[in-house]
Amino acid sequence: MTIKQSLKSPQTLFERFCSCKYLIVLCSVLLLWQSIYYILFPNPGADGPIYLSHTFSVIQGHPFKNLFLQEYIHTFNFPYLYGFFNAPFYFLFKNTNFQIYSIFFWNIIWIVLFLYGSSLTLKNDKSYFLKFSLLSIAYLVSVYTNTLRSETFILPFFILLQYFFYRAFQSRERIFKFLYAPLLLAIIGLMHPVAGVYGCIFALLYAIENNQSVSVIFIFFFVCVFYIAVLYLPVVFIDVDSWKLNFIQRGFIERTHSLIDISVFLKYVSLNPLIIFLALMCILNAESIFKEITFWLIIYFTIAYFHQSYYFHYLFSFALWRLSRVSSFRVPVLFKIGFIIIVLYSMSITYFLRIFQIAENYNYAKTFKQILHYLENSEDETESKKVWVPGEIAMPILAKSNTRLHWSFIANYKGTMQPIDSTSIFYLDDLHQLDYIKQYSFVKNTNLKVQEIIAPVKGLLTISREGKRSDSLGLWEVKVLPGN
Numbered sequence: 001m002t003i004k005q006s007l008k009s010p011q012t013l014f015e016r017f018c019s020c021k022y023l024i025v026l027c028s029v030l031l032l033w034q035s036i037y038y039i040l041f042p043n044p045g046a047d048g049p050i051y052l053s054h055t056f057s058v059i060q061g062h063p064f065k066n067l068f069l070q071e072y073i074h075t076f077n078f079p080y081l082y083g084f085f086n087a088p089f090y091f092l093f094k095n096t097n098f099q100i101y102s103i104f105f106w107n108i109i110w111i112v113l114f115l116y117g118s119s120l121t122l123k124n125d126k127s128y129f130l131k132f133s134l135l136s137i138a139y140l141v142s143v144y145t146n147t148l149r150s151e152t153f154i155l156p157f158f159i160l161l162q163y164f165f166y167r168a169f170q171s172r173e174r175i176f177k178f179l180y181a182p183l184l185l186a187i188i189g190l191m192h193p194v195a196g197v198y199g200c201i202f203a204l205l206y207a208i209e210n211n212q213s214v215s216v217i218f219i220f221f222f223v224c225v226f227y228i229a230v231l232y233l234p235v236v237f238i239d240v241d242s243w244k245l246n247f248i249q250r251g252f253i254e255r256t257h258s259l260i261d262i263s264v265f266l267k268y269v270s271l272n273p274l275i276i277f278l279a280l281m282c283i284l285n286a287e288s289i290f291k292e293i294t295f296w297l298i299i300y301f302t303i304a305y306f307h308q309s310y311y312f313h314y315l316f317s318f319a320l321w322r323l324s325r326v327s328s329f330r331v332p333v334l335f336k337i338g339f340i341i342i343v344l345y346s347m348s349i350t351y352f353l354r355i356f357q358i359a360e361n362y363n364y365a366k367t368f369k370q371i372l373h374y375l376e377n378s379e380d381e382t383e384s385k386k387v388w389v390p391g392e393i394a395m396p397i398l399a400k401s402n403t404r405l406h407w408s409f410i411a412n413y414k415g416t417m418q419p420i421d422s423t424s425i426f427y428l429d430d431l432h433q434l435d436y437i438k439q440y441s442f443v444k445n446t447n448l449k450v451q452e453i454i455a456p457v458k459g460l461l462t463i464s465r466e467g468k469r470s471d472s473l474g475l476w477e478v479k480v481l482p483g484n
Contacts, residue, residue, distance in 0.1 A: 023137075031140070037358070040365055041358050049398055052103065053066050055087050068394065078246070079190040085191065100372055111145060119132055138319075161181065179223075198314045281335070295322070361459075364459065367474065375396045376397065390405070406433070406436075411439065425478070427475060446482055448479070456472040457472060
């Protein structure tokens with residue numbers, strides 16, 4: 001068999017991946033698969049509910065408080081628009097049986113919006129379907145697309161921002177240059193500051209590529225800063241000292257920053273290697289390979305500085321822009337084979353492994369649902385108390401004003417917290433959480449009474465040589481009792 005014959009089958013499979021009929025079927029299957037998984041095992045992780053917590057405070061009429069984090073951050077004057085923009089969507093399901101699943105439902109909607117926006121961005125390209133196929137498949141098989149963090153919600157805004165940049169810097173329309181584009185960039189920054197910094201560098205590169213003068217670029221960013229000041233300074237002034245402590249000191253200075261530590265990028269790539277594939281396709285098909293590499297490196301270092309793997313998910317919006325700029329686009333044979341292999345690898349992590357874990361130990365998923373339903377229906381026990389829960393089981397009661405977060409970062413906040421008294425009750429889904437709960441400050445002469453509510457079950461299988469399992473899952477109630 002010749003090399004050409006041996007490569008024929010993978011090439012055929014690649015062509016099918018990138019054909020209209022197969023792409024629609026694949027995307028639909030993956031979205032349906034993810035939806036079924038969420039129904040079977042509605043675990044949002046900790047980050048999703050924590051990010052949404054301000055949303056539910058807005059719904060309850062407390063726009064500049066975060067009731068879930070109230071004991072740690074007394075005044076919520078962080079960038080606030082993520083909570084404001086999400087409030088109408090989650091208001092629809094507040095205090096309903098669907099509130100548990102609402103975070104998954106809307107995450108699927110944001111994914112579809114990003115794919116739809118990407119399709120519109122590339123639609124007039126002669127290599128439209130090939131580019132869109134590569135981008136959409138890479139996005140859908142990424143672990144980070146389904147982590148329920150803020151990045152998935154913000155990414156569709158970058159598609160709109162790219163369109164505004166086109167109207168501002170290519171069509172040179174003044175209303176987009178000095179109103180719509182800088183205003184939208186300011187809004188993105190007030191949803192998440194890292195997204196704002198990334199967006200500024202994105203704007204700078206877009207302007208440079210389209211030969212904007214230094215004066216135009218300066219005015220553009222001056223206007224952007226003006227919009228941020230108008231929208232954000234009044235919020236900062238609600239409690240300047242609190243903002244300095246929580247946003248500047250804890251939120252920035254005490255965080256790790258690095259331009260040379262590649263470990264977080266390697267973590268991202270290990271779970272989503274197709275982003276490297278997209279970058280290489282942009283570089284190999286670019287008119288100026290040197291310029292393309294320079295652009296990608298600038299964006300890489302911008303995100304790498306913040307030293308968290310999940311921020312690299314913004315690279316998908318950058319990849320969309322760079323793909324749209326490539327006029328002649330082709331994928332070499334070996335890259336087609338590599339694409340198929342990487343897709344199968346990514347699917348094994350994002351889809352196959354997780355379904356296998358639940359199928360092998362469905363009691364874990366059933367127990368998780370039992371925990372959620374217990375909390376959802378525990379109003380008689382807890383309505384007069386502050387109810388402390390970890391982020392991953394907070395969705396059923398996140399809309400209640402007495403719900404509080406307990407987490408292992410207590411040491412960072414202990415100095416500014418009020419001592420906890422008998423008006424509080426803790427729920428644990430892992431008995432090891434008791435170790436850090438004991439580090440909280442309690443009123444003198446109080447005692448903790450631990451009671452098992454739901455018996456623990458063994459953890460999920462993990463990828464390891466020894467076949468180790470995750471921590472067991474159950475529910476424990478910890479009451480804070482007054483001393484004698």
